[in-house]
Amino acid sequence: MTEALRERCEAIKATYPEAQSALIPILHALQDSYGYVTPQAVEEAAELMAMTTAEVEGVVSFYTLFHRKATGRYHIQVCDNLACQLRGTDELLAHLKEKWQLEPGGPSPDGIFSLERVECLAACGYAPVAQVNLRYYYHLTPEKADQVLSGLADGEEARGERI
Ligand code: FES
Incomplete structure (x- = not known):
């Protein structure tokens, strides 16, 4: 230290x-x-x-906020609990894998992203939900996820959303 x-x-x-x-x-x-x-x-x-x-x-x-292995610059935590599951988590994860080659585990080869499935993020009314670093993104669809990740890959800050 x-x-x-x-x-x-x-x-x-x-x-x-x-x-x-x-x-x-x-x-x-x-x-x-x-x-x-x-x-x-x-x-x-x-x-x-x-x-x-x-x-x-x-x-x-x-606490899911503590990571036990290296993460990407943007660590994406996708809620995998019931409300989010019912509103499209599986479709979202499949899209992240197919389009962005992101699967739960270590950082992407470029070090920009990492992905983790997590339990309820306590925003069930806005399902499906993901947290990027400490910012929440609500009502995620594959298209919306593309917009968010493209922005982050281009150097935008993870700003999340206010409801
Ligand atoms: S089930 Fe996803 S935020 Fe609660």
Whole structure:
């Protein structure tokens, strides 16, 4: 861990009355720095928080916002739960595979995208839903997905949508 990262984590920890409450923001800081939550990051978080690595692993594995392997610059999380399934997730995933060669797993060869199926993103009324980095995209169709991905591939920021 670099000195700058350690200082950042210590500063985060100092803002919480109970040090262990800082675990999630510290994991975000480590993920920002390493690209994903590496085994080293788990050990570093455990040491910083005076927790066991098993306790840290339990938190990391619970939240889909923490990634356990490298992702693309834009990490696309497609909801695979009931409401989204009923409104076209399978069609959307098939399209992403056929047109964009995206399948769940590591980053695309160009490093721009990665894809993950996730459980309910808590926006069921706007199904089907996907999250790109921290931004939501609603009522996705293959055509709409093409527009979003084309924009991102051209360097647009993931802005998501406001409802
Ligand atoms: S089922 Fe997709 S957001 Fe809830």
